Amino acid sequence: MSGMARAQTQAPAAERPLLILAGIWVVLIAAPFWMPLVGGYTSLASRILVIGLAAMSLNFLIGFTGVVSFGHAAYFGLGVYGAGMILRYIAPSTPLAVIAGILLGGIVGSAVGALICRRRGIYFALVTIAFQEVFYYIAYKWDSVTGGFDGLRGFQRQPIHFGLFTLDIQKNDLAFYYFVLAVFAIVVGFMGFVLRSPFGRTLLAVRENERRARFLGIPVDRHIWLAFTISSFCIGAAGALYALLNNFADPSSLYTDLSGELVIMCVLGGMRSFWGPLLGAAVFEVLQDYISSQTVNWLFFIGLIFVLVVMFFPRGLLGVFRRRSAA
Amino acid sequence: MLQLVLFNLFNGLIIGAFYVLTALGLSMILNLSNVINFAHGNFLALGGYLAYVLIPYIGFWPALVVSPLLTAVLGFVVERTMIRRIYGRDPIYSLLLTFGLAFMIQDGCRYIWGVNGLPLTTPASISQPLSQEFFFLTGYRLFVVGIVIVAVAALFAFLRYTRMGMRIRAGVLDLDTVSALGINVRLLRSLNFAFGIFLAGLAGVLAGGQIGLNPNMGDDLLLPSFVAIIVGGMGSLVGTLLGGLLIGVAAAITTIFYASASQAVIYVIMAVVLLARPRGLLGEEGLQ
Amino acid sequence: MSMLEVRNVSKHFGSLIAVREVSLTVAKGELRAIIGPNGAGKTTFFNLITGFFPPTAGEIIFDGQNVTTVSAADRVKRGMARTFQVTEVFPELSVRENVRIAAEVAAGYALRPWLGGAEVRDIASVVEETVAVTGLAGKANRLVGELAHGDQRAAEIAMALALRPRLLLLDEPTAGMGEQETFEIAGLIRKLHRDKSYTIILVEHDMRVVFHLADRISVLDQGALLADGTPEQIAANPAVQAAYLGKAA
Numbered sequence: 001m002s003g004m005a006r007a008q009t010q011a012p013a014a015e016r017p018l019l020i021l022a023g024i025w026v027v028l029i030a031a032p033f034w035m036p037l038v039g040g041y042t043s044l045a046s047r048i049l050v051i052g053l054a055a056m057s058l059n060f061l062i063g064f065t066g067v068v069s070f071g072h073a074a075y076f077g078l079g080v081y082g083a084g085m086i087l088r089y090i091a092p093s094t095p096l097a098v099i100a101g102i103l104l105g106g107i108v109g110s111a112v113g114a115l116i117c118r119r120r121g122i123y124f125a126l127v128t129i130a131f132q133e134v135f136y137y138i139a140y141k142w143d144s145v146t147g148g149f150d151g152l153r154g155f156q157r158q159p160i161h162f163g164l165f166t167l168d169i170q171k172n173d174l175a176f177y178y179f180v181l182a183v184f185a186i187v188v189g190f191m192g193f194v195l196r197s198p199f200g201r202t203l204l205a206v207r208e209n210e211r212r213a214r215f216l217g218i219p220v221d222r223h224i225w226l227a228f229t230i231s232s233f234c235i236g237a238a239g240a241l242y243a244l245l246n247n248f249a250d251p252s253s254l255y256t257d258l259s260g261e262l263v264i265m266c267v268l269g270g271m272r273s274f275w276g277p278l279l280g281a282a283v284f285e286v287l288q289d290y291i292s293s294q295t296v297n298w299l300f301f302i303g304l305i306f307v308l309v310v311m312f313f314p315r316g317l318l319g320v321f322r323r324r325s326a327a
Numbered sequence: 328m329l330q331l332v333l334f335n336l337f338n339g340l341i342i343g344a345f346y347v348l349t350a351l352g353l354s355m356i357l358n359l360s361n362v363i364n365f366a367h368g369n370f371l372a373l374g375g376y377l378a379y380v381l382i383p384y385i386g387f388w389p390a391l392v393v394s395p396l397l398t399a400v401l402g403f404v405v406e407r408t409m410i411r412r413i414y415g416r417d418p419i420y421s422l423l424l425t426f427g428l429a430f431m432i433q434d435g436c437r438y439i440w441g442v443n444g445l446p447l448t449t450p451a452s453i454s455q456p457l458s459q460e461f462f463f464l465t466g467y468r469l470f471v472v473g474i475v476i477v478a479v480a481a482l483f484a485f486l487r488y489t490r491m492g493m494r495i496r497a498g499v500l501d502l503d504t505v506s507a508l509g510i511n512v513r514l515l516r517s518l519n520f521a522f523g524i525f526l527a528g529l530a531g532v533l534a535g536g537q538i539g540l541n542p543n544m545g546d547d548l549l550l551p552s553f554v555a556i557i558v559g560g561m562g563s564l565v566g567t568l569l570g571g572l573l574i575g576v577a578a579a580i581t582t583i584f585y586a587s588a589s590q591a592v593i594y595v596i597m598a599v600v601l602l603a604r605p606r607g608l609l610g611e612e613g614l615q
Numbered sequence: 616m617s618m619l620e621v622r623n624v625s626k627h628f629g630s631l632i633a634v635r636e637v638s639l640t641v642a643k644g645e646l647r648a649i650i651g652p653n654g655a656g657k658t659t660f661f662n663l664i665t666g667f668f669p670p671t672a673g674e675i676i677f678d679g680q681n682v683t684t685v686s687a688a689d690r691v692k693r694g695m696a697r698t699f700q701v702t703e704v705f706p707e708l709s710v711r712e713n714v715r716i717a718a719e720v721a722a723g724y725a726l727r728p729w730l731g732g733a734e735v736r737d738i739a740s741v742v743e744e745t746v747a748v749t750g751l752a753g754k755a756n757r758l759v760g761e762l763a764h765g766d767q768r769a770a771e772i773a774m775a776l777a778l779r780p781r782l783l784l785l786d787e788p789t790a791g792m793g794e795q796e797t798f799e800i801a802g803l804i805r806k807l808h809r810d811k812s813y814t815i816i817l818v819e820h821d822m823r824v825v826f827h828l829a830d831r832i833s834v835l836d837q838g839a840l841l842a843d844g845t846p847e848q849i850a851a852n853p854a855v856q857a858a859y860l861g862k863a864a
Contacts, residue, residue, distance in 0.1 A: 062419060122357065122361050122421070125422055133554075202719075214687075217720055219688070219725075264427075297434050302427075304427065
């Protein structure tokens with residue numbers, strides 16, 4: 001397909017992205033009702049939404065700033081533990097747990113980002129991997145607080161009181177789904193808003209051509225650090241939701257394998273597209289579910305998916321429509 | 328007390344030797360191909376398992392050379408068929424590719440040889456403790472240290488004195504210029520990758536003889552090796568060597584005083600180096 | 616009144632002297648070409664002016680202020696904009712987005728999460744005007760990476776213009792171009808100079824372009840300033856002829 005044709009199909013479509021956007025939200029809002037028709041269930045929908053949010057947060061960095069973190073499960077996992085420890089030790093409050101998860105993931109991510117934002121390319125990725133191992137190690141070893149290898153148990157997400165009424169997300173899966181969707185909407189809306197701002201465009205500039213960006217007068221290191229920080233706060237929110245989803249926090253939520261899976265979701269869905277990672281998360285989660293129910297050697301096939309995507313499908317499902325997709 | 332100190336120091340040396348062997352291979356591949364080889368630890372395990380298969384037929388000593396060679400051949404094939412296709416592209420693709428390969432090799436080993444650990448038989452001549460008092464000084468452990476020293480010396484001699492070694496070093500500094508001089512850079516990268524995998528295979532056989540074989544045996548070496556590269560400085564093999572030894576010995580010394588922090592000290596060293604000297608002990612100025 | 620004054624600037628790389636005590640003065644509204652044989656130090660000199668690296672000795676005065684030690688980014692803020700020998704653009708963004716990013720950064724909005732209505736209109740008018748001046752109005756929504764080489768160059772110049780520079784530095788703008796593209800870019804530079812009164816410094820290999828466009832020409836040879844004058848003076852200068860013919864022979 002020629003560049004000319006592609007540009008022309010996109011250019012006049014000022015109303016088209018709005019239509020697509022509306023379509024996406026309708027699908028998400030109606031998910032608990034259509035999921036059973038295709039063999040799914042509400043808590044699977046919640047799970048995909050949470051993992052999808054994590055992948056979209058990571059993609060803010062790798063797809064829109066052009067910086068590859070292969071250790072972002074760390075800030076996801078810190079969100080998980082942050083929320084879990086609030087519920088377990090401090091107070092039975094869901095909103096407080098979510099806020100704590102966001103803050104823990106974000107603040108730690110911001111500190112690590114400050115330390116590594118001068119690095120580029122594969123070296124940046126290498127350092128993110130090493131730092132991830134630090135947090136995995138802490139969660140794994142600090143038995144008395146984190147529960148160590150067995151994970152942190154003994155907490156439950158709590159109903160949310162709004163004064164006049166109470167949203168029982170504890171017992172009611174449907175209510176929990178909509179709670180997750182609400183948090184998802186806020187975080188995704190925030191990222192979309194940032195990407196459409198002048199600041200967001202400087203991130204695209206860094207991704208496209210760092211030298212040019214520098215010569216326009218953009219302090220590239222500072223903007224990479226800010227992107228890393230924003231991405232960490234957002235993925236911390238996803239982590240907090242994950243803790244609520246499972247009523248459980250375990251070290252595998254900040255392990256390398258999860259980081260790899262989040263990255264493949266971005267690529268599988270299309271990392272140049274805002275919504276691609278959500279689609280990638282859905283496809284990957286369903287595939288993983290299916291494969292692991294079919295064979296004990298599912299890990300081999302997961303690995304095969306990684307290899308096949310890289311070799312034959314590097315632009316992902318939404319790669320064709322890779323532009324003009326920021327929320 | 329002296330015995331305890333020596334015991335731990337020697338342990339540190341052994342662990343450091345394994346870090347060094349693994350990290351040098353990783354570092355060679357990273358420097359010339361700009362690829363972080365997540366599957367390195369799995370090639371390591373594969374080297375051990377190949378030795379397990381070969382020893383009944385050809386004995387330990389030949390297997391010590393042949394199984395790393397076979398692993399290297401497999402590495403060469405993997406590079407030629409897959410990894411070279413992602414050179415020059417966003418680093419995300421090489422990370423995902425080797426990550427997927429890691430899963431595949433790990434599960435492949437599990438499928439063929441089972442989940443449970445397997446012993447790797449070492450010759451009786453090197454398996455005995457050398458002294459009652461210093462029971463930890465088995466012949467095998469000294470042998471491991473010796474082999475690693477020989478392998479590292481051979482590697483550095485190769486890089487320094489052979490034509491191909493000099494080309495590899497030149498390629499690390501400036502691949503375009505090397506290519507412009509009419510040198511076959513594609514082949515150079517393939518062979519360099521195979522050398523790196525050879526070191527992993529060798530580490531696999533040695534580790535198998537010491538702690539036995541299991542499909543995840545490389546995982547415990549992979550991340551400390553990353554840290555060794557960061558601490559030593561990216562782009563410098565000598566740095567990687569120092570980094571590997573440093574964290575191995577530091578972990579062992581910590582064991583004497585506070586055993587449960589022995590891993591943590593590795594990361595503390597990394598954090599201190601990143602704060603105080605971001606390019607690592609011997610890292611190149613430009614590479615970050 | 617001079618826009619740029621370079622006083623006895625030298626640049627040493629180790630024992631290599633790339634630029635040797637060069638002085639020159641560029642007046643407001645002037646189009647100055649810098650020429651010289653390969654390896655004469657033209658690009659190094661350019662990098663000294665734009666602050667890519669500091670000079671070993673000498674001073675650089677930009678619009679009355681000494682900028683010798685000012686960083687490249689701050690020189691951009693003070694009104695110097697450049698293009699590169701190898702085109703530097705944002706390939707996967709449209710022409711309009713390329714120019715818009717430059718305009719927003721120049722206006723100091725690089726950290727802004729949003730813009731007010733008036734600010735948006737200001738940026739939009741700069742972008743549309745710049746796109747129109749560079750002849751890219753019909754291609755404003757195309758991805759820059761998909762454009763022909765000449766149009767990518769024009770887009771790069773558009774980005775430089777969107778910085779609202781008082782001095783525009785173009786490093787070999789016609790490098791690697793065919794006849795038609797060279798003609799179009801030369802026409803654009805002429806328009807920027809004659810109609811829009813930009814002060815321009817141009818490093819260029821194509822002598823037809825240089826003698827056609829320049830008000831004054833400076834000739835560098837082996838890092839030193841060989842001659843400085845109007846195109847007619849330079850064409851008649853025996854030293855310049857010797858330098859060029861000597862190299863060619």
